[in-house]
Amino acid sequence: MTLITLDTKSWAAGLTAAADAYRLFGPVREDACHTFKALEKGKTPDLDMVNTRLSPKALIFPQSDIILEYSLDESREDHHIMREVQKDVTPRAVVGIRPCDAKATALVKLNFDAPDVKDPYWLAAYEATTFVGVACDAPLSTCFCTTAGCGPYSEEGLDILVMQKGDGFLAKILTDKGRAFAKAAGWNPASGDLAAFEAGKAAAEKKMVSAVQTDHLEAADLLALHNAPFWEKTAFACLNCGTCTFSCPTCWCFDLQDEVAGKSGVRLKNWDSCMFPIFTVHTTGHNPRETKVQRVRQRFMHKLKYFVDKYKTGIMCVGCGRCVRQCPVNIDIRKVCEEMNRFNPADACAVRD
């Protein structure tokens, strides 16, 4: 681990220098909100943001991604043969990603980079990317990362963690990818004050006002939780829109679609949402989750129980609070988590509804 102290000038100059070797992405202000976008030459990421409205997951897992193309023109020798679409996988860096979103990328990797199955499209984009995170010194009242296996200075999923300190920055190089980026930026490992980092971390963690309790989730009986009586009330307000899943940095479900125009076709990998009525509908017409209550239960059970049981790495949520802030009808994962965590099947029998 190497620490580097930077003033604003060397931060900006470093990013300009790194832009020769990396395509840079970062938060950019658009209207009232911030969005992760390719940074124009000479532009630094706008760090005067709390967090973006949508997570940066789309940089690696685009909402709609053409992965294969083909021709139906039988006069062509390669008709009906799928060809991989060439993508730009030259090095790039996401500068200004928050620790919660970086940790989320590490969680999503569990799915796309499993021991037995690999998603080559996701992996190619992931491997080309260096994550330069900026620590979060002003969490929102809806952020609960510290109790979601993460934190405002969490390093998981990052190659460099940068904290804003006075007029400058303090950067912690965490991986080889991070070292390579620092070199391209001309940031020389010179001095660095680890105590300042620790103080920043402690101060930021102290500002967190929101929390979830997850200690009973793993031990809970899966079927009892599945059949718990509270789901109907939890799901009542839900519109079954995709706001929560689409804004979530850890939601990884996708749908494959073929689109043909004339004789040429493409295969698309689109975001999908377990909130949608047609999610995983079988070709027989059977719908495994016919009702809204079942769909809402699926979302929370996946994040807070199935994932917990399967991977043993905690919940599938990093506490970024986006779904809490953006749900149009105020379905709040913190409340649902509390309900699930304190659920005791023995009590359920005694309760009227």
Add this chain to the structure above:
Amino acid sequence: MSGYTEKMRDIARRLLETGAVDMVIGFRKGSLPMMNEPCFVTRADDAHCLVWDGHCGINLANYLTDRKEKIAVFAKGCDARNMVTHVIENKIKREQLHIVGVPCTGMIDKRKISAMTKGEVLAVTETDDAVTVTTAGGDQRFDRADVMQQNCALCVHRNPVIYDDLLADPVTEQTIPDRYADIRKIEAMDAASKWQFFEDLLAPCIRCYACRNACPLCYCPTCFVDEAKPQWVGKGQDATDIRTFHFLRAFHCAGRCTDCGACERACPMGINMRLLTRKLEKDCQSEFGWEAGMDPNQRPALDVYKTNDPETFIK
């Protein structure tokens, strides 16, 4: 609207205690500022969780579709018009409903408040004419009229058109000299500018369908965008597919939309898709003298055939 909450709880308690209804549909206090959560109450003891304030913009008619119970429901002017439409379209029976009319003075626009406030909004309190926003840096006070949802600022039917109980005396209806100034501006554009305008309007859409799902009119068992056999619309982020969704949805709401604003309020990207539905609302008014949901005995403008129709193509 101050004082509504207590009256609501009393009515809910009475209706549940006497067994007049099986459930009451209303709002409970949200877990963050400017948000309330639609909820149902089945026991008189739970009536205390019901609330009412300027953050009840979600249209509760949406929660009535195909329900079988006897239901008491709170209805603003727009909600009540959607309940009329629901009854006309057989999505619920009038006898199943005990409508508690809520004379409404407009809902607060959470996006406007956030945009006008420096720092995170930590709390919002309101009186009949002012809204006070608390942030870490202190309080900011706004005139209620300046932070109202646009559809509420333009509303001319604040009082419910049907009800079984009225929560308070009717409020004064607004007189709006021109409800469609923004629509007229788009109408006046040439085709290319119009196209560009719609492209820009819909560019942020992520196809989460919050607008459709918040809308009480969108109750099709399978929406055309979800049809798979055969598939009607592409499901990616192609601009044509996105436009197809929004335009077709708007047309499907023609003559039925009450401009309740639930779609725009629900949109996580802040898209004003009401510019589409309001154009159709305006046309229904000028072409057929029609306003949706005003009379349970009259079918919507595009839902009837009259032998004296002035158009020759239809005869």
